[in-house]
Amino acid sequence: MKITFPHMGSLYIPVEALFQELGFEVVVPPPCTKRTLELGSRYSPEIACLPLKVMIGNYLEAAELGADTIAMIGGCGPCRLGYYAEVQRQILADLGSTLDMVVIETPLENPSRLARDAAKILGRGKLSRVPRALILAWEKLKACESLEKTALRVRPKEEKPGLTTRVLELALQKVRQAAAVRTVHKAVQEGIGELWAVQEKHGRQDPIIIGLVGEIYTVFEPFVNLRLEERLGHLGVEVARTISLVQWVKDHVFKGSIGLYRTTHLERSAEGFLSGFVGGHGLETIARSNELANCGAAGVVQILPFTCMPEVIAQAILPDVSRAKELPILSLVVDEHTGEAGFQTRIEAFVDLLSRKRREAYRGQTQSLFGSRCGFGQY
Template identity: 45%
Template sequence: MRLTFPRMGNSHIPFKALFASLGAEVVVPPPSTRRTAALGSRHAPEFACFPLKMTLGNFIEAAELGADTAVMAGGVGPCRFGYYAQVQKVILQDLGRDLDLVVLEPPKLGWIHLAHQVSRLTGGRGAGALLRAVRLAWAKCNAVDEIERLARTSRPRQGERGAVTRAENAALDLLDRAESARQVQEALEAGRSLIARTVARRTAEMRVGIVGEIFMVLDGFSNMDLERRLGEMGVEVHRFLTMSGWVRANLLPKRYTPAEEREAVGLARPYLDHFVGGHGLESVGGARLYAREGLDGVIQVMPFTCMPEIVAESVLRTVSGDTGVPILTLSFDEHTAEAGLQTRLEAFVDLLRRRRRGAAGG
């Protein structure tokens, strides 16, 4: 079995560790590029949302490298994500790609089915091997999140442009190579100091919170390196959506849900009194949370036509009016142009800067 999986930000680091420790031959899909996006959009339904197209592109590129099995997550709606795998399956068949999609559906749709799919992936290995693999992957997952967080807070304070991104990539590479939980800790420490050495200023000029649909928030290629762009404009970026947070919120009992995410859902209630799928509630509540924490602005990130985020966007205007915090909505798909994004970000940051000066002067 030559196993692959979709890319989402740096999630390939823990995924690779998970499946490789289970003895599978792992084919990491090549980093997403314009070609990935083009392949995905050419073969996916025209109006499907962007993550479907990107992950389809990942599957095609991994199949080119010889992958024969792909792991994909399922879902129970109402967000479209829960039906991605079924659509991708028929498309891959049409393309003559011999890629067997193993879909991990939430236990709600049947424990037995899930256990069966998992056992296909573990190749009949025992619970001990599974536990060890999960432990290593979980350590990497948390470490990757920590490195990303450090990069977000350090980038606006870097002495030299690009220094944090270089340090971050080096740190992620160390994490990727780590073979045990202890090595992950060592890699994390090394990564911390690499990033710390790039910092030249004590504080960032301003702070912005990012909310939105998780794939688009986490995937740097899909959101056109939004966090790097903001960081290089002197903005410290905050977000509570992370890989490990997703695992805690979706696969573990409720009490393990990250505190900020739980709080955000509560804060959303006066504005959105019902869940709408995806991260709709978290986006609305997250904007309020960041307003309360005194951040300068909030950016909502979503794939073009994302249903839950469109509902969130409809009420975010009211949230912005009530809290006085500017909110910018960015939606991405294969047609999004870099220059347009850069201009909008510069204008937004300019607006925030002006507000800050106004507040300080008045």
């Protein structure tokens, strides 16, 4: 049994560790490329959203490398992601592919089915290794995230363009190769040290801070968002990423699976703009934008796949937040036709606007805190 799974940023590192520790052979799909997307969009429904298409591409490319089983998450709505696995299963079946699909549903949705699927996976692994595998995967997840967050802070001040990305990639690979929790910790410590060393010694110390909100897949998958975080970093912008996979796992896997997850804190932040959960990360987008404005971010970038339902609602309401908080917001919609040049132009124009606004603010000394790093601890 050779197991594979769809890509989402650096998530492949913890997931690979999880299945390897359980005793499976893992085939990590090749990094997403143009070919992945072409393969995916050829066989997917035309108006389905982008993640579905890229994932199909991942599966097909992994199958070429010999994978025979796909691990995918399920869900119970209202967002489309919950039905992805079923549609993808049918697409693959109609293609005549022999790939088997194991869907991990939330326990409350269908306990018996979850037990059956878990048995299907674990039956061939070793049950006694489950705790160890979970701990290692969890540590790797935290490791990747803290490295990436450090990179976001360092990149605007880097000495040579592109250096941060290279150092980050090396550090991530070290985490990937680590086989024990202690080595993971060591790799993170070293990685973070190396990343901070990338900084220019006498450069400017107060980059503009832009919050990044939006749909989780497009935020995390650099191929899909055209390396948005890097682009912003190279323009001298520090990106405050508001979506955290560690937090997501805490909320939705630890708390959510036993029905304890509440969105009250988000609803409070979004009050006056959006009255509650709209699926996906729609509520988060509004709530976090509002919070970012309160802690002095210079601007917010929202990124979403074309026709993403929860994010479209948020996109419609964001101008209200923008007006109320005097916070510039840029919504970027991506799909398989998104071109690099147009994307870059829009980002550059947005950053120009923010830096001009900041210069004026400094001159007038009206908002001395504008876009500075106070109150950003949580991001």
